[in-house]
Amino acid sequence: MIKQRLKQMLLDAARSAYEAGRLLSPDFPETSVEEPKIEAHGDFATNFAMAGASAQKMPPRKIAEAIADHLDDHEGIIEKTEIAGPGFINFFIRQTAWLPVLKEIHDKDHSFGAAGLGDGKKVQVEFVSANPTGPLHIGHGRGAVVGDTVASLLSFCGYRVDREYYINDAGRQIHTLGKSVYLRCLELGGKEVEFPEDAYQGDYIYEIAKSAIAEKGPGMLEKSEQEAVEICARYAAGQILKDIRVDLENLGVRFDSWFSEQKLYDSGRVDKALSFLEKKGLIYEKDDARWFAASRFGDEKDRVVVRKNGQTTYFASDIAYHLEKYERGYDRVIDVWGADHHGYVQRLSAAITAMGKSSGQFRVILTQLVNLLRKGRPVSMSTRAGRFVTLRDVTDEVGRDAARFIFLTRHHESPLDFDLEVAKAKTNDNPVYYVQYVHARISSIWKKATEERGIQAALPNGLELLCEPEEIRLIKQLARYPETVAVAAELMEPHRVAYYLMDLAALFHAYYNKHRVLTDDPNITEPRLYMIMAVQKIIRNGLGMLGVSAPETM
């Protein structure tokens, strides 16, 4: 990568300038090379001289001159350097130095830009994990897409990634679900029932009740209430989970494993985790309850793990779950939660620190809430009345590609306004089509090239003829792909890839409108075809990373 080579050259230049007596100190700052916003400032610039001014006790411009004089560009990638402003060194790269990236893209194809950052380490990304007590809503959709894409990014960057869904199938909510269904069953059987306010109100409960009667038989209702509720609970959770699976599949999200909370209890894992902490002296008894000393690990206060009534808390099973994750051999564990759970982060982090794990081994990604709008007006979401727009409604209406792309064009910690009408619009309000259109346009050109001109393959001939400014800009953008993906993976910010693709698409459309690829001159047609096929590969790879399709025609 050109940037890396420049960094090395700078460091070498600084050393030889010091040896030649032009610099006073061998203490150099960390070299930072970045791309200036303005093209007139060159392809790359460094603040090396300014950052080193205090150590050198010299004016920045003097330092910059010394370094510039000692630059050894034996590969010949630099056209010229300039010293500008308070002491920036600006580099102008020889245009032909950009061209090799095209061949690299063609050669490496799907794996272009794949970095070995992860070094084969095992990572688990746990996301969605919605309670199986009702349909998914749009907020779950956001978490699903962010989690899925973070997993893809990490996987591309050399981690061994598993996607997991944690099923909260133990505890009171499931019991409430069972009771809700049971009562609806009785109601359907003609009995007068009082339906409590804290039960699940939605119409889907009726649907489940109907099929429960059909499948389990009316005899179910003759058992004791406790037994019947239990049957209803398990049946309902199973049905809802089935629907959740379908909803996620529709969004292009698939999990490697579905982990049951109930199994943690059944296998004694919760007790095991608590005694593990107890042995470390981190569990104590107070007010007839048992507490974990979370405050010793940065949490505000200690937290109850076993209640006065002898039942464990959700926190206890979560500790057991995370302990189990590490026991399964995951080096890093990533949880994607809705922002409404952020109060929970510290206590779980505390528990994980208590397990002896470092902060780098656990990360919670919080996704902010989604406001669902239609034509700028909030869509009413009354959970109490059981009347709300589900995730399925949304994907059915706007489609997977648009839904995913919209979730990924915001930083996940920014609240998101999701407007159904905008999501359906096939205009630039909806950049997914803008990006996909590049792919389709290139397919169309290629089709024409093969069918009408008998061209068989894109070959790297005459690339030095790619010297239009729009061509150089496009190729430079292609060269940015590896770094974009690496940074997105490292920071777990998938939106960076989406923005990268929009920028690439803009450069391509601008190029397309100004220059023809298929010309009467084969000498110019060949390299241009080679270039746009590289663009197409990056678009395809990038969209694929985001779980968005790359259509041949639109």
Place this chain on the structure above:
RNA sequence: GCGCCUGUAGCUCAGUCGGACAGAGCAACGGACUUCUAAUCCGUAGGUCGCACGUUCGAAUCGUGCCAGGCGCGCCA
């Protein structure tokens, strides 16, 4: 009251490790289709980066204090 997130153009949002003159799309206005797909392109206009102070060669970015919106502060999940 305490904690977390957010605040950038009329709207929706980017802005990397503190870098040079603040970025895109939409909306507005004016242009470009006998051409490889106009789901496109070109141009114009649009800013107190919530406010104030501080840190320094340099702040949308870091620190402190305010303001506004969202969320959270259970022996709920």
